[in-house]
Amino acid sequence: MPENKIDFTTNELVTALISREIRDGDLAFVGVGTNGRAFTLAVGIPLTAVRLAQMTHAPAASVYWGNLLEPDLSSMPADLRQDSFTRWQAAACPSDTGVKCDMLARRAFDVCFDSGAQVDRFGNLNITAIGDYRKPKVRLVGCLAQPEHFAFVPRPIVVVDLDRRVFVEKVDFITSVGHLRGGTSRRDVGLSEGGPHIVVTDKAIFDFAPDTKAMRLRSLHPGVGLEEVFDNMGFRPVVPDEVPTTPSPNARELELIRQVIDPNRVLLRV
Amino acid sequence: MPENKIDFTTNELVTALISREIRDGDLAFVGVGTNGRAFTLAVGIPLTAVRLAQMTHAPAASVYWGNLLEPDLSSMPADLRQDSFTRWQAAACPSDTGVKCDMLARRAFDVCFDSGAQVDRFGNLNITAIGDYRKPKVRLVGCLAQPEHFAFVPRPIVVVDLDRRVFVEKVDFITSVGHLRGGTSRRDVGLSEGGPHIVVTDKAIFDFAPDTKAMRLRSLHPGVGLEEVFDNMGFRPVVPDEVPTTPSPNARELELIRQVIDPNRVLLRV
Amino acid sequence: MKEKLKNLEEALAPISSGNTLTIGGSLLRRQPNAAVRSLIRRGVTDLTVLTWAATTATDMLAAAGALRRYEGIYTGMFSYGLAPNFRRAVEQGAIEVRDFSETAMVARFRATTQGLEFMPIKTLLGSDIARHNPEQIRPFPCPYTGEPLQAVAAAKSDFTIIHGYVGDKYGNVQWPIVRDSDDIDQMMASAAKRLIVTVEKIIPHEEIMKRPTLTYIPGNWVEAIVEVPYGAHPVSCDGHYDEDDAHLTDYLARSKTAEGANAYLDEYARRPAGHDDYIAMVGGLSALRTLDVQP
C-alpha cells in the first residue's frame, strides 16, 4: 500500500484497525500465504495485528498458523525457508493438520483472515478459478481451508486490496460461502450464523448490512473519497448516510509495530 | 487345563493347534486379558501360539497387543505391571487406540482371539451381562473391541473352556455378533462374511457348519469322548460322521513352547 | 496465552451434582483418582459418566453412590478382576448402563471433536448393544451404497477430567516419548466442553515450547490445569510410577461389601482435607516414590 500523506502507512492503518477487532482470548487462524503483496495481506498484516493486540489489550489472544497452535509471536521467523518454520516455537504442533480442521468444524476459532482473487457483494470468496471452472481463464490455488473459515468461524476478516477485478458483482466460483445471495440465503442452505465479518482494504473498510447482508461501507481511510472507492469496485456497496474515517493508529501502536513487532519491515514490507 | 495322560498338556495341545491356524503374514489381535485362567485363555495361549507360528511356518505373522503394533514376541514382559507394558519394545505405538479401531473397521486384521462368559450355538459371544441387561445377575466388563472382532476380522478364534454355563443355547446378551441366528441371518443385518472361525476349548475344537452356521464339532482332544463334550454344553453341536482327534503337537513345537517361548510357565501357567 | 493454573478444589468447583463427566485414563493408567476423590469428598452425586476402559475412578464413584448413568466400553479392574462396586451397583439396578464397543465410543468422541451430532459405524449391526440403545445408536442407510449403517450419538458432557503427565501454567500438556498409548485421552480432550487436567508436574512454558509435537492437550482446549503429584494413585502413570499393588489389593478386599467400600472412601476420600492429606495417609511421598519407574 502506498504511503499516505500523514505519518503512517496504509498497512499500519489497517493493521492497527484489525488489532482492535481482536478480543482478549481470541483464537485467530492465519494462513500460510505466498509471496510479495499476497504475503503481506494473508500473513504479514494478520500476524502483526494479532501481536499488536497481544501487546495492547488482548494478552491472551493467540494464533493457529500452519499447524502450529500458539506459535511464539514475540520471535517470528525471519525468512520463509522451511527450517525457519520447522523450528518456530509454539505451544503445540499437533500430529496432523486434521486437528486444525476439527477445531474449525467445532467452531473453536473466533477470528480468521482470508484473502482471495474475487469477493462479491455478499462476501462470497473465490480462490479457485476465474472464468469457467472446467476450462478456466485463470486457474488459482484451489480451496485450502477457506470454505471452513466462512462456514465455521464467527468473525472472518477479509484482507484484500480494493480493485475492480477483485470486487465483482458475483464471483465466478464460490470457494467460500459468505452471505451467499444475501438475506437469509446463507442460513437457508444449512450454514450457521457467521460469514465474513469485515472486509479490510487499502482504501476503506466494509461490513455487511444486517438485513440484506450486502457489503456496506464502514469507513474510508484518511484522504480517500467515495468516488475513488466506487471506481475500484465492480458493484456499488451500501453506503450509510454518514461514513466515518477509519480511525488512525495511535502513537503507541505505531511504535510497537515499527520498533518491536516488525522492525525490519519483513511483515509489512510491501 | 489338567495334564493329559500323554506327554503334553492341554494348553500345549491347543497352543500348537492355534499356531497352525496362523498363516504367514497374518496380523492377529490379542486382548489385554485379566488374571489367572482368564489370562491364559485371552493372552497366554494366543501370544504363545503366534510366537510359535513365527518360529515355525509364519515368520511374518505379527500381533497387535494393547496399543502396540508388532511388539517383540521374542522378549515378552515378565510380569503384568504397567511399566513392563510401557517398555515393551514394538514396531509402533500409535498415538491413540483409535488407530487400532480403524484398522479393525477397515479389515486390516486377519485373526483375533476372544474369550467370554457365554457363547451360543451360532457363536454369538457375551462379555457384558448375565441375566437381565437392566438389572443383571452378573455384570461383566462391558464390550471392549470384541464386537469389532466378530464384525470385521475374517478369522476370529474363540478360546474358552468347555462348560455348560458358557456354552448356552442363546447368550443373554449379544456383545459380539457371531453367526447370529444361523443361515444367512448375519449377512441379512448387514455384516460382512466372517464371524467366529473356530472355538478352541480344553476338550474339543469346534467350527461352524457352512449352511446352518451352527457350531460343529471339529475334533476331540486325545482321550476325550463325545459324551464328555455333550455333558459340558448347554446345546448339542453338529456332529459329523467322523470326528477326528485334535492333532498332537510335535516334538519341535513342544520344545519351542517349553524351552524358548515360555520357559518359566508365565503364559501357560494355569 | 491465559494462565489456567488452579488448585484442585478451585478447578473442580464448577462441577455439580447431576452433571455429565467424561473421565480419562485407561485400565490401571492415568485414572484421575485424586480429582474423583475430591468430588466424592464434596458429595457431588447423580453423575452421568463417559469413560474408556474404566477402573478405580468409576468404581469409587459407584461405591460413593454418585453414579446415575454410565456409558463406556469396559469397567473392571484389569488384572485384578471385575470392578466390585460398579458391579454391585449395576446388579442392583442402581446405575443406568449403556455399553459401547471401542469403535463406537471412539466415533462418539470424534463426532464431538468434529462438530457433528453423530458418526457412522457398522460395528454394532445385530448386536444387543444397539438393541438396548435405540436413542444413541440409530440405523441409517449409507448415502452411497444404501447399505445399513449406524449413527452413534456424539459424546457430550459438561466436564472432562483427565490426568496427564506434565504441563505448563497455560494448560499445555505433554506426553513422554516412551509411554503406553492404549487410551483416548487426547480424543476426549478435543471433544471436551470444559476440560480440567491434573498433571504430575507443572514445568516451565519454555520447556513445552521446545518440543511442541509432544503437546497432546493444547492449553487452548483447557479450562484449568492442576499440579497433582501421584494424582492417579493407586493406579499408575506410565513413565512416572507403577500401580500400588498393596493398596489396590486392600481396596478390592474392602470392596467385597458396600460397607467396606464406604469405610475405604471415608478413610481415603472423605476424611482427608485434600490430596496432600491423602498422600500422607498412604505413607507420604517417600512411600509413593518406591512406586516410581525410570523416566
Added chain:
Amino acid sequence: MKEKLKNLEEALAPISSGNTLTIGGSLLRRQPNAAVRSLIRRGVTDLTVLTWAATTATDMLAAAGALRRYEGIYTGMFSYGLAPNFRRAVEQGAIEVRDFSETAMVARFRATTQGLEFMPIKTLLGSDIARHNPEQIRPFPCPYTGEPLQAVAAAKSDFTIIHGYVGDKYGNVQWPIVRDSDDIDQMMASAAKRLIVTVEKIIPHEEIMKRPTLTYIPGNWVEAIVEVPYGAHPVSCDGHYDEDDAHLTDYLARSKTAEGANAYLDEYARRPAGHDDYIAMVGGLSALRTLDVQP
C-alpha cells in the same frame, strides 16, 4: 515381520498408466519428487492424483502430461506463486479437476481409514465445490437432527506414495520430534491400499523399536520402502534439508512455457538413469549437503 526394502524402480513397478495415486507431502515439504521423476521417466501417464497441498510432484506430472484427473485442496508453489504447469494444463481443459476443502479431503481419507464409503461434513453447503461435484459430495440429512449434511466420498486410490524421514527394512517409518506437521501423510498412509514409502535413510530395526511412539507409518501398512536420500529435492524434508531455492527458481523460469518445462523434465527426469544420476546432475551429494539443516 516381512522385509519390504526395495529399490525405487522395483517399488514403483506395479504402478501403471491409468492408475489412481495418492501423493503425500505438503507445500515445499516431503513431496515424493524422486518417485515422481521415476514415473515420468518410465512414461506412466493418464493418472488420477489425490493430494494435500501439492507443489512440485503434481506440477511435474502435469508438465509431463501424465495427469488426467486431480482431486485436492491446493496446487501451487507456496512462496513461489502459482504452479505453472498444472495451471496451464487446467486452463487448457486437459485435467479434470475436483476441488475439495481441507475438512472435506481429511474426511475422505478418514472414511477410507475407517472402512467406510463416506464421512459426513457440513463445510461445503452452498459452495460451488459441491455444486460441481455431485458424485463425490452428496447431500443427506443428519439422522439425529435432520439438518442438511454432506457425505464426501471415501478417498480410494490404487497406490499411495509418501516421502518420509527415516525407516527400517520392515517399512516402519518414524518422524523426528521437531518437525513440521502441517500435512496428512499419516492419514494418507492409513487409507492406502498399496503404500510405497521413500525415506531419507534406512535405520536399524532396533533403533525403531526403542521409540515406537515415533512410528507414524507402521510397516504393517507398507508394501515397499526405499532409501532415497534427498528424495524430496528440490523441496525440503523438514529436519533434514531445506528447499533448493536456485533449483526451484530455475524450474519456475523454465516452466513459463510448456517447451521449457519439457526440457526441464528431459534433463532432470527422463535422461538420468535413476535417482543417483539425478543427484549427480544437481551437483552431487556435496552440493545437496549445503541444504542440510541441523537435525
